[in-house]
Amino acid sequence: MAPTRIQCILIDDGLGSAWTLHHYKWHDQFTTSPTKRIVRVEIVAEGILRDIADEQLQAGHVDPKTILSTFTARLTSELTACVMDTEVAGFKSIACYRTGLDIVVQLDTPGLERSLVPIILRYETTKTLRIADKIMNDFIVNTTLRIAGEGGKPVQFHTGLGDNDITLSLSTPALMQPIIKAYPSTKIVLLHSSYPYTQQAGYLTAVYPNVYLDFGEIFPFLSVDGQRDVIKQVLELCPTNKIMWSTDGHYWPESYYLGALQAREVLYEVLENSIRRQDLTLAQAIEIVKRAFFENANKVYNLCLQPHIV
Ligand SMILES: [Zn+2]
Structure with a gap:
């Protein structure tokens, strides 16, 4: 970690399970400033819904109305607690991995209640609770954007670059225009350079004051030429006070090393040319x-x- 000269890690600690992860504070030994959390909201929501489902299944009756009202109350209070928590730097949504970025702003309550029934039934048989039902995922995102905006904390969105679990056509941030407009006081960070939709992300970043672009994950995933092209695309239109580097480092320490080294080299090359x-x-x-x-x-x-200058 020393050559990365990373001063502070913001870590999404909702990736993987507790036994595959070090506690976020464990990473403090590598940096001069303490690590902060990024809260993965779908994981928080699933934990809450699992508890409610257990309570209802144990009581022997499943009532979607009660589940929705309890879920809404608990999700609101949990996210509000995160907003107040100085250890939390922001939120992350993986809606892109679940049902896509065409997130709807106006959601009807009967539809939300109906969506709960199959989620609970699946949980009863499989014992795993995974929210991949569009109306419910959109509800979680809307709730997060509202509460985060009130508390001044940013919400990161996985966009573009991922694995075959995402629907590529639903991973472009261009689909997010309605929610970007609906929550103008919430800071929205588009992650992973939105590759291969970097120019679309750049456009959104340029025209909406609340949108920011994080140009991570392309290091080391793309070829060096590809990395150069993405950096050039980022700089085409994005205001330079709204672009942010990240490693997207996880699981392997080398991903921090490569993410730091390659990003510096490529940005240096592109700017030197300019x-x-x-x-x-x-x-x-x-x-x-x-x-x-x-x-x-x-x-x-x-x-x-x-800044800690070495
Ligand atoms: Zn992601």
């Missing part, structure tokens, strides 16, 4: 680097960090 062509001055390029690697994230996630 300076040579006199598109940018050296001073402007330095400002872009400072913003992308430190200042923007420091501001968006309310980290209040002073």
Whole structure:
């Protein structure tokens, strides 16, 4: 970790299960500033719904009306607690992996109640509770955006680049326009460079004050040429005070190392070229680097960090 010179890790601790993960605080030994949590909201919601389903199944009657009202109350209180918690830097939604980014803003209560029945029945037979029902996933996202916005915490969205579990055509952030507009005071961070939809993400970042673009995960997943192209696309239209680097490092420490090293090399190459062509001055390029690697994230996630220069 030393050569990465990462000062502070923001870690999504809802990835995998408790026995495959170190506690988020364990990572403090590698950085000069303490690690903060990113709360994966679908995992929180599933935990709450599992508890309610257990209670109802034990009592011997399943009432969708009661389940929905209890679920809404508990989800609201859990997310509100996260907003108040200084250990939480923000939220992450994996709606993209479940039912796609064409998230609906207006949801009808009878539809939500109806969607609960198959979720509970599946849980009763399989003993696993996974929310992959569009209306319910959209409800969780809307609830998160509302509460996060009230508390000033950003909400990250998985967009684009993933595995064959996502429907590629539903992973473009262009589909998010209705929710971006519906929650103008909620900071929305588009993750993973939205690859291969980087230009669409750039457009949204340019035209909506509440949208930010995180250019992670392409390191080391794309070829070096591909990484260069994505960085160029990010810089085509995105305001440079709204772009943020990340490693998307997980499971293997090398993913932090490569994510840091390759991002620096590629951004250096792209900006150096711009300076040579006199598109940018050296001073402007330095400002872009400072913003992308430190200042923007420091501001968006309310980290209040002073840069630790080694
Ligand atoms: Zn993701």
